[in-house]
Amino acid sequence: MxxxxxxxxxxxxxxxxxxxxxxxxxxxxxxxxxxxxxxxxxxxxxxxxxxxxxxxxxxxxxxxxxxxxxxxxxxxxxxxxxxxxxxxxxxxxxxxxxxxxxxxxxxxxxxxxxxxxxxxxxxxxxxxxxxxxxxxxxxxxxxxxxxxxxxxxxxxxxxxxxxxxxxxxxxxxxxxxxxxxxxxxxxxxxxxxxxxxxxxxxxxxxxxxxxxxxxxxFTSRNQPWPITPETRARVFPLIDAAFAQRRKTLRAALSGHFGGGEAAEAALHAADIDPKLRGEVLSVSDFVRLAGVIS
CATH class of the missing domain: 3.40.50.150 (Vaccinia Virus protein VP39)
Structure with a gap:
């Protein structure tokens, strides 16, 4: 041949x-x-x-x-x-x-x-x-x-x-x-x-x-979270909000997303993330955890 x-x-x-x-x-x-x-x-x-x-x-x-x-x-x-x-x-x-x-x-x-x-x-x-x-x-x-x-x-x-x-x-x-x-x-x-x-x-x-x-x-064997449209729809708006005003703390930056500063702070604490941090120090796994996709 x-x-x-x-x-x-x-x-x-x-x-x-x-x-x-x-x-x-x-x-x-x-x-x-x-x-x-x-x-x-x-x-x-x-x-x-x-x-x-x-x-x-x-x-x-x-x-x-x-x-x-x-x-x-x-x-x-x-x-x-x-x-x-x-x-x-x-x-x-x-x-x-x-x-x-x-x-x-x-x-x-x-x-x-x-x-x-x-x-x-x-x-x-x-x-x-x-x-x-x-x-x-x-x-x-x-x-x-x-x-x-x-x-x-x-x-x-x-x-x-x-x-x-x-x-x-x-x-x-x-x-x-x-x-x-x-x-x-x-x-x-x-x-x-x-x-x-x-x-x-x-x-x-x-x-x-x-x-x-x-x-x-990521493959099905090493996938750390579900790579699905549903997961993306929950995670990506959080990423956008966290970086929309880089100088703001996560509590302030995410208050609109969660419906208020207190709600944002509660969600951040639940995800084991300090509300006083800024978005630029969070990894993608932090954002996924904050979205409630993984614990």
């Missing part, structure tokens, strides 16, 4: 050719910066540690740099692309650079913030087991949290985001940059920084550095 030929990855010349062909100018509005360095996309795939059985969802594939590297490794890729020109061209790019892998690519032309199970089903795409993407920088956290909520099948995440966003996502309680994204990401699994990416691997080069974030989702 013949082994499929490796994909020919895109370099700066091919990226410019494709952009010129499509009359595409990367836009800030869509958070577009196209990776033109083959070594970088290989590094992203390696950091994701996805294997030949993985069903990957890629958000914002752009001109296809990362897509081609993924197709070399995984079972299939479902690319979610909002730009109709890019979505229409991607299959042609794969046919050009990696014809042996063309059948492994599926496209969903839609805003990633709106994509659902039904979209995957309609496209004939399998439930994704991994999210690997250079996320559009202007909506990276909302897209990440939406996909984790919508697809419990995603067990591994490796995303490239702005460096400061990567720091926030991977921050620990007590850190200056610890906040809502840190806690909500940690609700789903183990979050860590997985690398740094410089400006010069992109076209156009952004003004800031980028970072890789990896999330290994």
């Amino acid at each position: 013949d082994t499929p030929a490796a994909a020919h990855l895109l370099g700066p010349v091919e990226i410019r050719q494709l952009a010129e062909k499509l009359d595409v100018t990367p836009t800030k509005k869509l958070g577009q910066n196209f990776v033109h360095d083959p070594n970088t996309v290989r590094m992203i795939v390696a950091a994701a540690e996805v294997d030949a059985d993985a069903h990957v969802v890629e958000v914002g594939p752009g001109l296809g740099s990362l897509t081609l590297a993924l197709l070399d490794t995984v079972a299939d890729v479902t690319a979610v692309e909002i730009d109709p020109r890019l979505a229409a061209e991607l299959p042609h790019t794969v046919q050009w650079r990696a014809p042996d892998h063309a059948a492994k690519l599926m496209i969903i032309q839609k805003d990633a913030l709106q994509v659902t199970h039904q979209d995957f089903s309609s496209a004939g795409a399998p439930e994704p087991t991994a999210l690997v993407a250079n996320l559009p920088y202007n909506v990276s956290v909302p897209v990440l949290l939406h996909l984790l909520a919508e697809f419990p099948s995603i067990s591994r995440v490796l995303v490239m985001v702005q460096a400061e966003v990567a720091d926030r996502l991977a921050a620990q309680p007590g850190s200056k940059v610890y906040g809502v994204p840190s806690v909500k990401a940690a609700f789903y699994g183990e979050v860590r920084r997985a690398g740094s990416i410089g400006k010069n691997v992109f076209w156009p080069a952004p003004k800031i550095d980028s970072g890789l974030v990896r999330i290994d989702r």
